[in-house]
Amino acid sequence: MSTTSHSSSARLAVIGAGGIGGYTAALAHWAGLDVTLCVRTPVDGLTVLLDGTERHAAVPVATDPAQVGPVDWVLLTTKAQDTPGAAPWLRALCGPDSTVAVLQNGIGLTERVAPYVPEGTATLPVICYLSAERTAPGRIVHHLASELHVPQGPSSDAFAALLDGTGLNVTPVPDFTTATWRKLFLNLAANPLTALLGQRMDIFREAEMTALARALLTEAAEVARAEGADIGDSDISGTLEIYAMAPPGGGSSMLYDREAGRPLEHEYLSGAVVAAGERHSLPTPLNRMLLTLLRAVDRELRATDGT
Structure with a gap:
């Protein structure tokens, strides 16, 4: 440095x-x-x-x-x-x-x-x-x-x-549109799942959790393409590889926020996919499910800290 x-x-x-x-x-x-x-x-x-x-x-x-x-x-x-x-x-x-x-x-x-x-x-x-x-x-x-x-x-x-x-x-x-969606992909499965489960990134060393993450990203990829992003299967696989290589003790910003009792930014992650899906009449049931669960967690956090 x-x-x-x-x-x-x-x-x-x-x-x-x-x-x-x-x-x-x-x-x-x-x-x-x-x-x-x-x-x-x-x-x-x-x-x-x-x-x-x-x-x-x-x-x-x-x-x-x-x-x-x-x-x-x-x-x-x-x-x-x-x-x-x-x-x-x-x-x-x-x-x-x-x-x-x-x-x-x-x-x-x-x-x-x-x-x-x-x-x-x-x-x-x-x-x-x-x-x-x-x-x-x-x-x-x-x-x-x-x-x-x-x-x-x-x-x-x-x-x-x-x-x-x-x-x-x-x-x-x-191509900043594509770059923005690629970054969103990094957050899209890791943040909600670690926050909801209260666990760190080593959960993505489990086959079933990786399969769930792949399904979430595959659903979002169709929405991203409708938004003009050049997102394909290689982006999904690349994101999952990054998850697998993350330090076991590492977490996500949403997990850190939940652990600290702070409100969550789900509306800008899962919510962004759901909103874009609605704009293009594309179904997003998996991301919508996570959004619903995260909203419930967030309501509890806000009730606890009085916001």
């Missing part, structure tokens, strides 16, 4: 201190970027367990949108369902020259954030291939990968330049 001071004078704000946000902010800080972490609850910097070594990042923290002003780059890393709650931060951080990079799960990232940023604000959807877990406030465990995929264009080049040397690898992709 680079510890050399970054030459960029760009100002960067990260909204959210979950696994993705905390890990990203720490790497940016260690690389010498001018980064502020925007959170509701104060933390004394960040502590990240990376490659077996625990390291502290004294990232400046803001807990009130009134404490900040416009920056060059805003990284929105909250859960998809928490986007409306980030609106005060987005209004405070976005100026005429700001770009909002949306590091969230699901599809339609640009459309999701549009209602909450000033009209005309540049946005950049970002696909995260990054497994990091928030184990306590300000404490992050990095499990696997540090890859960010973005649509090709000037904004993606600027984003890659911004994060050069941080350890986050930014890759521009020509």
Whole structure:
């Protein structure tokens, strides 16, 4: 990992201190970027367990949108369902020259954030291939990968330049629709099944669980193709291979949320497939079943924490 001071004078704000946000902010800080972490609850910097070594990042923290002003780059890393709650931060951080990079799960990232940023604000959807877990406030465990995929264009080049040397690898992709659905595939079976069962990724070493995952993905592949994504059998097999190679102790973001008693982002994963299926009159019984079960779990979680 680079510890050399970054030459960029760009100002960067990260909204959210979950696994993705905390890990990203720490790497940016260690690389010498001018980064502020925007959170509701104060933390004394960040502590990240990376490659077996625990390291502290004294990232400046803001807990009130009134404490900040416009920056060059805003990284929105909250859960998809928490986007409306980030609106005060987005209004405070976005100026005429700001770009909002949306590091969230699901599809339609640009459309999701549009209602909450000033009209005309540049946005950049970002696909995260990054497994990091928030184990306590300000404490992050990095499990696997540090890859960010973005649509090709000037904004993606600027984003890659911004994060050069941080350890986050930014890759521009020509067919972002297909790329978005491929990432959704990684979450589509692993997240719901680990969260519902309360088990880690080693469940996909069982033949019956792998067969269920294949059926879920096969159903979703037809929907993805109707949406214009170039998704086929190789994507299904590739996703299952990734599941099988995942560290046994690794989990999914939805599992981590359930274990922590936080609301789930099922509407942006299983719900995205079901909604797209409805748009194209395609049946999605397996994904709809998971969505129904996850909604029931989520209602219980929200009732418990009062949200």
